[in-house]
Amino acid sequence: MEASTGPASPERQPSHKVVSALLATMDDLSARKAAPRPRQDDPQQNMRMLSRLAQESPNVVLRLDAAGTVLYSNPAGARFLAACGAVEGHGVPAPWAELARETCEFGMVRSEEMEVGDALYDVTLAPVPEDGYVNVYAADITRRRRAENAAREAGEKLLRSLEQTIAMVSRAVEKRDPSTSGHQLRVAAIAVAIGREMGLAPQRIEGLRLGATIHDIGKLHTPAELLTKPGKLMALEIELIRQHPLTGYEIVKDVDFPWPVAQMVLQHHERMDGTGYPHGLKGEEILLESRIxxxxxxxxxxxxxxxxxxALGLETALQEIERMRGRWLDAQAVDACLRLFRERGFQLPA
Incomplete structure (x- = not known):
């Protein structure tokens, strides 16, 4: 069948109205595209944007001259000034005026925490020496500081509870071996003094003190008759007593201490040359706290x-650790201990 050569059906003919509307739309878009846009580096546009940011900021934004007169304040700054007893266009109180003068004079940025009314602010003063004024930025940190103080107090309370628990455990160990009453507390005092002499950080020393206070906790599982036996121990009895670092480790390993207390308990009988127990660790394989x-x-x-x-006496004990220095005991810890007793006048705790 031949294709039809007659005129196109009305449905297939282009609509003049559609074409006209399309051209009009294209013309409108072209006109909009041709319209100039504000330049990104337009100084006036940038200044307007910065001004808007300052006006909408929840933080204080001020400008003071070198005499302390308020040249500008955003809404948050107005409230800040009211709490200081000042208003825009007038001078700030004398301490603030002195800060402005010093900041302009020395030309250095300074930051301070200041109480204004019932609030605490983190205040930064930034000088613009060539123009003779100071920009002041202040953020209210009252809520943050209260939260920090509350967290610190909670941490201190938790630490006190932990210390009380550890002291109770220490007393429980000594009940099984009255002949060593006070031993763990004395060892803790000596270890802390050695740690300070070696320059350990205070937080690390606190962990050392707690670890030393319970270093013999594993003796809770040692037969009491072995701990108090007056005569020489047999090999099997010695082996039983030597289990106390492992037993102590098992007792405390799951306690979430902020220090490696479990490792201190486990390693306190290790020796630098590997002849110690329970694992025969050598040198720096042994935790520093355990060496101390x-x-x-x-x-x-x-x-x-x-x-x-x-008792063999203190001087004999010092001579013995001197003999063990570097071979069985850490050299730096021994040296620090000897300095404490022989030069600093440290005394064994009662």
Whole structure:
């Protein structure tokens, strides 16, 4: 069948109205595209934007001259000035005027925390020396500081509770071995003094103190008759007593201390040459706190009475750690301990 050559059907003919509307739309879009846009680097546009940001900011934005007169304040700044007893166009109180003068004179940015009314502000003064004025920016940090104080107080309360619990556990250990009464507390005092002498940070020293206070906690599982036996121990009995670092570790390993207390308990009988127990660690494989604890433990152990021998005295104990220096005991910890007793006049706790 041949294709039809007659005129196109009305449905297939282009509509003049549609074409006209399309052209008009294109013309309108062209006109809009041709309209000039504001330049991104237009100084006036940038200034308007910065001014709007300052006006809408919840933080204080002020401008003071070198004499302390308020040249500008945003709405938050107006409230801030009212609390200071000042208004825009007038001078600020004398302390603020002095700050403005010093900031302009020295040309250095300074930041301070200041109480204004019932609020605490973090205030920054930024000088513009060539124009002779100071920009002041202040953020209200009252809520943040209160939250920080509350968190710190909660942490201190938790630490006090932890210390009380550890002291209770320490007393429980000593109940099983009255002959070593006070041993863990004395070792803790010596270890803390050694740590300070070695320049350890205060937080690390606090962990050392807590670890030393319960370093023998594993003796809770040691038969009491072995701990108080006056005669020489047999090999099997010695092996049973040597289990106390492992037992102590098992007791405290799941406690979420902010310090490696469990490792201190586990390693306090390790020796620098690997002859210690329970794992035969060497040198720096042993935690520094454990190395310090080992020195303190030897000093107190030799200086005080034991069921199997009388006290040997402090000087004998110091001579012994000197002999063990570098081979069994950490050299720096031994040196610090010797300085404490021989040069600084440190005394064994009662």
């Amino acid at each position: 604890l080992a020195v303190a433990d030897v000093v107190d152990g030799l200086s005080t009475h034991r069921p199997y021998r009388p």
